[in-house]
Amino acid sequence: MMRKRSLVRRSAAVAAAGAAALVLAACGGDGDGGPAVGHGGHDAAASPSASSTASAPASQERHNAADVAFAKGMIPHHRQAVEMADLAPDRARSAGVRKLAADIRKAQGPEIETLSGWLTSWGEEVPAEGAVDHSGHGTGDMGGMMTDEEMSELGKASGEAFDTAFMELMIKHHEGAVEMARTEQADGAFGPARKMAGEIIASQGAEIEQMNELLGRG
Numbered sequence: 001m002m003r004k005r006s007l008v009r010r011s012a013a014v015a016a017a018g019a020a021a022l023v024l025a026a027c028g029g030d031g032d033g034g035p036a037v038g039h040g041g042h043d044a045a046a047s048p049s050a051s052s053t054a055s056a057p058a059s060q061e062r063h064n065a066a067d068v069a070f071a072k073g074m075i076p077h078h079r080q081a082v083e084m085a086d087l088a089p090d091r092a093r094s095a096g097v098r099k100l101a102a103d104i105r106k107a108q109g110p111e112i113e114t115l116s117g118w119l120t121s122w123g124e125e126v127p128a129e130g131a132v133d134h135s136g137h138g139t140g141d142m143g144g145m146m147t148d149e150e151m152s153e154l155g156k157a158s159g160e161a162f163d164t165a166f167m168e169l170m171i172k173h174h175e176g177a178v179e180m181a182r183t184e185q186a187d188g189a190f191g192p193a194r195k196m197a198g199e200i201i202a203s204q205g206a207e208i209e210q211m212n213e214l215l216g217r218g
Contacts, residue, residue, distance in 0.1 A: 066187035068124055070180065070197065071115040075127050077143055077177055078108040078115075084146070084170060087155060091162040096214050100207065101166075107203060111196065118193065144176025167211040174204040174211075 081104055088101030116126045146154070146169055157165050181197035181204075188194050 063118075063122060063190035063193070064188065066184060067190040067193045068119070068122065070184040070188060070193055071119050072124070072127055073143065073180055074177070074200075075112055075115050075119075076130075077145060077173075077180065078112045079129070080145060080151075081108050081170070081173055081177075082112075083151070084154065084166065084173070087162070088166065091158045092166065093159045094163045094214065096210075097163045097166060100170075100210065103207070104170075111200075114192075114196070118190070143180050144173040146173065164215065167215055171208050171211050174208050177204050178208075 085101035085104040088098050092098045092101065119126050150169060154162070154165050154169060178201050181200040184197040185194055185201075188197065
C-alpha cells in the first residue's frame with residue numbers, strides 16, 4: 001500500500017515538472033536567442049502577411065529610366081497614331097479601315113492618359129503636343145513615326161488610295177511601337193508599364209496581321 005502511494009506521488013511530480021517546462025518554453029525564447037512569438041502564438045518575423053504588406057508599396061512604386069523613356073516615347077507615338085486614325089472617317093473607302101481606325105483611337109487614347117499619369121507621379125514632364133522624345137524609340141526611324149511630309153500626303157488622299165497609304169504607314173508605325181514595347185519588357189522595372197507593353201505587342205501585332213490581309217499580303 002505504501003509502495004503504491006509512493007508511485008502515485010512520483011507520477012504526479014513528473015507530470016507537474018513536465019507542465020512547468022512547457023510553460024517556461026512558451027513564455028521564454030527572448031533570453032536564449034529563440035524567435036519572438038507574437039499574438040496568437042505566431043512567429044511575427046515569419047508572418048507572410050506582414051512581409052507582403054511591407055514589400056508591396058515598394059514594388060508598386062519601383063520604376064527606372066527605361067520606364068520613363070517608354071512613357072515619354074510612347075505618348076507622342078500614340079498621339080500620331082490617333083491623328084492618323086482621325087483622318088479615316090471622312091477619307092477611307094473600306095469599312096475595315098474605318099473600323100481599324102476606330103479601334104486604334106479607342107485603345108490608344110486612354111493609354112496616352114495612363115502614360116501621362118505615370119510621368120506626373122514620377123515627377124517627370126509629359127511631352128508637349130507635337131513634341132517627339134527620341135529617347136523612347138529603339139529604332140533608327142524614330143519608332144515608325146511618320147514624317148511631316150507623309151502626314152501631309154495622307155491628309156490629301158481619299159478613297160482606295162487613302163486606304164492603301166493608311167495601312168502601309170500604320171504597319172510601319174505599329175512595328176515601331178512593338179519594338180519600343182519589347183524594349184520596355186526587357187529593360188523596364190515598373191510592373192504596370194511592362195503589362196501595357198505586353199498588351200501593345202499583342203494588340204498591335206494582331207492589327208499588323210489584319211492590315212496585311214486587307215492589303216492582300218496574307
